[in-house]
Amino acid sequence: MLKYEEIIEYIKNSIKTEKLDHPKKLPSIRFIQNLFHCSAGTVLKAYTKLEQDHIIYSVPKSGYYIINDFHDKSSSKHPIIDFSAVNLNVESFPYKNFQHCLNKSIDLYKEKLFTYSDPRGLKSLITVLSKHIQSYQIFTKSDNIIITSSSQQVLNILSTMPFPNGKSNILVEQPTYYGMIKYLELNNIPVLGINRDFNGIDLDELEKLFKYGNIKFFYTIPRFHNPTGTSYSKQEKQEIIKLAAKYDVYIVEDDIAADLDMNKKNDPMFSYDTSSKVIYLKSYSKVLMPGLRVAALILPELLINKFLEYKRWTDISSPILSQGALEIYIKNGMFDAHMKHLVSLYANRVHSLKSTLLENKHPRINYNIPDSGYFGCLYINGSLKYDKVITELQHKNIKIFDTSECFLKEYKCNNYFRLTISEVNEKQIVKNIPILLEVLNKYID
Structure with missing residues (x-):
């Protein structure tokens, strides 16, 4: 075993047995150098490998720290x-790759960081996304894509703004994403429910609600539903879209887990829509990091101006730095x-x-x-x-x-x-x- 590999094994065993003098911090390079009678370069090689394996992370002018312990996951004798x-x-x-994209984003868009940007989002990111989402069988014009500060922002705005159909009630699956439930309840927005269990929903009941319920839009998670984990079949998706067109009801399709679907033939509802009733929503936070706060929204043309009016007075514009980093991350094949x-x-x-x-x-x-x-x-x-x-x-x-x-x-x-x-x-x-x-x-x- 090479010397730097011995150091790696020593550090790993010390973490497991909790024998480090400072539980969150690794020994100094000088200490390990004296312990193993080796050069500082050998210690650095070992620490760099541990950092690449996401076991430790470095803090400039401070030292090296244990990731697991810092995040309070596996350091405890009785982990949660x-x-x-x-x-x-x-x-x-892979935070190192994304850190590189963030740094590159600062270099590319440093001037825009000091001004308000287009409320539609960074144009170069929209261009990249319009091509990237084609792999999900989503084909749309760039003008219909809007970048937002999270999917929650989209749901909040859509729930509040008026729709061309002039209706007022929102229909949600029961159960559904709790963030949607909380916003509707806190703002006293009129809402109706329809049961969704392991067998899906009752399409006859859905038709009655669409026909008599004064439904502005139906919020649904067709793929890997939260919290039941179920997905609609192709026939169910097509039938729901058919009913939406018949009764002038919009559909908000929250496709949060699109990236995790191994079935490439499981197309979103948006791909079947021919009457411009489906509003498509895709978040990047859950598969990257919550702090990114970037989501992509595809709107029918009738809704774009009104949505942008509401968005403009919600956050003026979404953060450029996150958008620029995501653009580079996707464009370079890292995503x-x-x-x-x-x-x-x-x-x-x-x-x-x-x-x-x-x-x-x-x-x-x-x-x-x-x-x-x-x-x-x-x-x-x-x-x-x-x-x-x-x-x-x-x-x-x-x-x-x-x-x-x-x-x-x-x-x-x-x-x-x-x-x-x-x-x-x-x-x-x-x-x-x-x-x-x-x-x-x-x-x-």
Whole structure:
């Protein structure tokens, strides 16, 4: 074994056994140099390799620190097993590449950083995106694309602004993304619900709501629905679009997990729309980092001017630095390489989740686990002592998301449990899912 490899093994073992003098900080280069009787260059080579493997990170004029410990994930003797987080794990993100793109963005767009930019977004990013999204079977003019400061901003504006159909109610799936629920409730926006379970939605009920419900738009997550993990079939998507055209209802398609779909024939609803009723929304935060705050929106022409008017007085313009970095990241092929890695990583975890559930069947616990995406979902047949479930899981260091937040008040339900795989690996899944199931089974009445 080479000297620098010995140093790497020493550091890794020290982290695992918690034998470092300063738990968050690595020994100085001089200390390791004296310990191993080697040059400073050899120590730097070892530390650089550890940094490339995302085990440590450097702070100028301070030293080297442990990533896992800093983020409070695996440093604890009893780590939290987090089945709730949707955001990308820091260890899964090639931050060095994106840091390069941020630096390049500053160089390219430094003058624009000191002025207000076009509320539509950075034109060069829009040009790149209009070509990039064609791989998702999305073909549109650049003029119909708007860059926003997150998908949440889009939902907020669309919920507030008037629509050409003159209608006022918003229809949402039950359950659905909790951020949408919260905004509608906080702003007293009129909203109706339609049940969506592991079998999808009742299209006859949807038609009645479209016909008599004064529906401005229907907010839907067709692919890897949050929180059930289900996806609409091609026939269901086409039927929903047909009903929208018939009853003059717009559809807001939140395609948050498009990048994680391994089925390249699973086209978005937008690709079937011939009546300009589908508003397409795609976020980049969940597959990159939440702090990026960049989403792409495709609007029918009738809605563009009104949306831009509302957006202009929401944030004037979306941050140029993030947009420029994303443009470079996509244009240089880094995004596609990152997604190839992430799709494989998540697919392995989802497969592990499905296999573990198959091996630990409970008669009153149903589940839906897709082939890829962020998460699967459990459904409890029967009433459940929900508070006791959460309390016992906390004692066992297992964290899950409170899926009751995904329901309107009149639809409240504690029977669903979303299981997200972005913060857990296969080993943690295999070990902790049986524990979770036993706790659930214990408190079913």
